Amino acid sequence: MKMKLYNISIQSIRRRKSRTAFLIIGLLIAIASFVTLFIVSENVNKSIAESLDEFGANMIITPKSDGLNLNYGGVSIVGLTVENGSLKESDIVKIKSIKNKENLSIIAPKLFNKVTVKPENSSFEKNVIAAGVNFRDEIRLKKWWKVSGKFPEKSNEILVGNDIAKKLNVSLNQKISLNKKEFIATGILHETGSQDDGLIFIDLKTAQDLFNKKDELSLIEIAARCYDCPIQEIVRQTSAKLPDAKVTAIKQTIESKMAAIHSFEHFSFGISTVILVISLLVVFTNVNASVNERTKEIGIFMAVGFRKSHIIQVILLEVLISSIVAGLSGFFIGVGAAKIITPVLSMNAESNINYNYSLLFISVGMAILAGMLASIFPALRAARLDPTVAFRSL
Structure with a gap:
C-alpha cells in the first residue's frame, strides 16, 4: 500500500504541475529569504563588528x-x-x-x-x-x-x-x-x-x-x-x-557596538518571520483548493477501500516531496543571493561570505515543517469528507 500511495502522490504532482509549482514557489521564497537574510546578517554583522572594534578602544x-x-x-x-x-x-x-x-x-x-x-x-x-x-x-x-x-x-x-x-x-x-x-x-x-x-x-x-x-x-x-x-x-x-x-x-562603547550589531539581526528575523507566515498561508490556500478540486478523486479512493489515513498520507506525501524540493532550491538560491547582497551591504567588494552547510539541512527541515503545518488541516478535511458527497461526484 505504501508503494501505491507513493506512486499516487507522484502521479498527482505530475498531473497538477502548475499547482505544485505554485506550492513549491511559495515555500521556496520563504526558505531563500531566510537563507539570504541569515547569511547576510551573519556576515554583515561580523564585518560591522570588526570595523567597530577598530574604531576606538x-x-x-x-x-x-x-x-x-x-x-x-x-x-x-x-x-x-x-x-x-x-x-x-x-x-x-x-x-x-x-x-x-x-x-x-x-x-x-x-x-x-x-x-x-x-x-x-x-x-x-x-x-x-x-x-x-x-x-x-x-x-x-x-x-x-x-x-x-x-x-x-x-x-x-x-x-x-x-x-x-x-x-x-x-x-x-x-x-x-x-x-x-x-x-x-x-x-x-x-x-x-x-x-x-x-x-x-x-x-x-x-x-x-x-x-x-x-x-x-x-x-x-x-x-x-x-x-x-x-x-x-x-x-x-x-x-x-x-x-x-x-x-x-568600556561598557558604554561595548553596548553601543552590540546594539549596532544586533539591530540588523532583529530586522532580518522580523522579515524572515513575516515571509514565512505568508508562505504558510500560500501553502494552506493551495492545498485547501487542491482538496476542493479532488472531491471526485477522493470518492474513487473511498470506493476502492482507501481509509482516511491513506487519503491523509497521499496529500501529505505530495506536500512533503514539494517541501524537500523547495528547501533544497531555496537554500542554493539564498546562498547565491547572499553572495550578491553581502558585498553591497558591507561596502567591501572583496568580502567573502561564510556559511555552514548545516544550514542546508535546517532549510529543508524548515520547508518540511512549514509544509506539513500548513497541510494538516486540509488533509484532515479531505479525510473527513462525507462519503455520500464524494460518491455523488463520481
Missing part, C-alpha cells in the same frame, strides 16, 4: 595604585599619576600571550607626564600634559582624528592638541621647547571634543627618555574584537596575566 589597562584620577576616554582611571607608573612595556608581551590573543586588534600604550612648554620666540611658558604614544597604533585606534599638517614621523616631531594650539598660539612647523628640549609641531589636531584637545602627543620612546621613565607606561588602550568572544572573557584573561594592573572594559 573598548578596554583600558591602568596601574593598581593610589594617585591622581584622570578621566580618559570617558573612564575614570584610578591610580594614574604623572609622577609614577607601574605598567611596563614588557606587559604588552604578556597581553599578547592570552588565550584569545587573536581577538586583540590594536594595542596602544601611553605614557603621560607633566611638561613645560615654551613656543619659539615666546617668553610664555605653560605646564601641560604630554602623552607619549606609538603614532602608528594611535592613528589606527582613533580613525576620527584629523590634523592640519601631518602626523609626526620622526622622534623630534609632535602633534599638538587643538586647545593647546589655541592657548599657546602654536602654528604649523613651529619649534616648541618641551622641558627645554626642542621639537617641531608638524601637526595640529582638529577639535575632537575629548581630552585629546588638551594634550601634546610625542613619540613614546622619546617621552620615556624625556621624562626619565625608561620602559614605563601610564596606561594601555586596547581595541578588542568582541564579536565572537565576550569582552569580559578577554578582560579576565588579561587580568590573570597582569595581576598588578586594573583591566577595565
